[in-house]
Amino acid sequence: MSEIESQLSSFRLAQDKEEAVLREKWKAREKALWDRIESVIRLEEGKVAARLEAERQKREAEEKMKREEEMKRRLEEERKKAEEERQKAEEEKKKKDEDEKRKREEEEAKRKQEEERIKNEKLSAEADARSKLGFRTASQDWADAREGILGVKTNLIAGVKAVKELKSEWNKYRRQITPKVGQVTNDEASIQRVSTELVQLLKPNPPHPHPVYSALCYSLAKAILLQAETEVTAEKRSAIPLARVTFNLLTTLVDVFPTMLWTKIVQRVGGWGIPCIIPDVDVDGRAWSTGEKKSGRGGEKEKWRIMGYRIGQSSGNGEFETQAEYSTRVSGIMRVYWELIKVQLMFPNRAPSDGPFTVPRYWMWFTRLLEERPLLETAVGAELIYTALEVMGAEAADIWGLQWIKLLRLIYDGTTVGIFGQENKFIGGDSAEGKAAKARVRMEVERIVTGQKKS
Structure with a gap:
């Protein structure tokens, strides 16, 4: 019995060892299997995540594109609306400017007609006196x-x-x-x-x-x-x-x-x-x-x-x-x-x-020029006034005294206030040459009135 139990014990030990080895192999196989399963799962999960990420990015890109298109559409609508409003404002301004210009031209034409009428009436009234004195018009x-x-x-x-x-x-x-x-x-x-x-x-x-x-x-x-x-x-x-x-x-x-x-x-x-x-x-x-x-x-x-x-x-x-x-x-x-x-x-x-x-022609030249506003508003007119004043303006003050100073006052006002007090209508006009000549006229009048010597 002892021998039999001893052999049985040896068999059990051997069997336990074999079972232990089989269990280890099974565990290893099971572990390898699960590792493969988990790697496959991870791989699939990665693919799914990548697909989901791609879908997400695609969706976001589509949404972004839609937002941009919507933004562009709104901006384009706003731009068109602003352009339409601008054009409408410009048209209204242009129409208003044209109306104002036409009104100014009409007023200017009426003013010129009135000035011409007054001038002609004055010339007609003075015709007999001029004829007797031997004076002639320009x-x-x-x-x-x-x-x-x-x-x-x-x-x-x-x-x-x-x-x-x-x-x-x-x-x-x-x-x-x-x-x-x-x-x-x-x-x-x-x-x-x-x-x-x-x-x-x-x-x-x-x-x-x-x-x-x-x-x-x-x-x-x-x-x-x-x-x-x-x-x-x-x-x-x-x-x-x-x-x-x-x-x-x-x-x-x-x-x-x-x-x-x-x-x-x-x-x-x-x-x-x-x-x-x-x-x-x-x-x-x-x-x-x-x-x-x-x-x-x-x-x-x-x-x-x-x-x-x-x-x-x-x-x-x-x-x-x-x-x-x-x-x-x-x-x-x-x-x-x-x-x-x-x-x-x-x-x-x-x-x-x-x-x-x-010598009286000097006075006559100025008085005639001051009667012709279209000439006063030219750059040439301003330059010639300056030339005449520079040459003989001081001597004219000695000849005609206070009357000459009054005439110079009219000229000076024409360079500062406006021709005959009319704003934005200056001697020399709006050109660069006219403005420069106007400034020279103003300084020359100041020099004559203050009695400064020409250097």
Whole structure:
């Protein structure tokens, strides 16, 4: 029994060992199986999570896109609405501006008509008095000057050119005029020498035939003004000796030269020498031409030429000069003109008693300009007022006293308050050139009134 129990015990031990080994193997197998199951589960869970994440991201992207599209749609609607409101506001503003502009134009037209009516009534009422005193209106003076230049061109110059001997003599002497005019300098000896030589050219012994003499006076006037346009615009002080020489010629060649010089001034500067607004028709009632020039008068933009505009120096296509070029050139001529008036204060015994080169013309020029508001509102008008004041404004105060100060007050108000007290309507207008000229006018008036000397 002991042996049997011993063997049974050995069997049980062996069986226990085998069971233990089998249990370990089973546990290991079971663990491996669960590990595989769990890894598969984790893998599936990862796939599911990835799919869910992808779906979530896709859903969020779709929602974001929808929100953005909705936002874009709202913004576009708001933009369209704002644009419609803006356009509507602009249209309303434009309509309002057009209505206001039309109203202003109507008021301006009525004001101009009223001013023109008052002016015409005043001229009509003063017509008899002017006729008795020998006074003329600006329009009449301009018409006389215009008729004068037409007569010179169509009769005098054409007549001289038609006769070979007269044309030869005219050409011979007129070629000597321009160089001599260009030789004048600001010293007494030069002024007297050039004046004497020019007089000798026009009045030799024996004298020229009268048509040649008249044509040479015309050429002399033209040379002086061309010199003013070139040299005086570059250096203001050169106007003084040129005016001195011109004064000597005016007081020596008294029969023809003054008329030629005046008509030439009006031709080169337009209505500013008078001053007046150029009418819509010529002195013979002919409307200004706008077509191609064929012969004689006429040509494209004829009225611009009559107003004093010339082909621009920098223009390569034959266009008229710019406003700045025109203003500078006209200012140079008018500076010589005012210096010529001022010279007479130095030599009162030699001064002409009547005509466009007398001292009272200075006062007349200002009073006429102040009556033409359209001219006052131009940059050229402001520049010419400044030029005239700079040359002779202080001397005018000595001549006309309180009356001149009152006139200066009107001019000063036109640069600060407004022309005749009307706001936003200043001397010189709204252009940059006009504003600069307006400032110079204001400072010049202040200088004259305070009695400061010009440096």
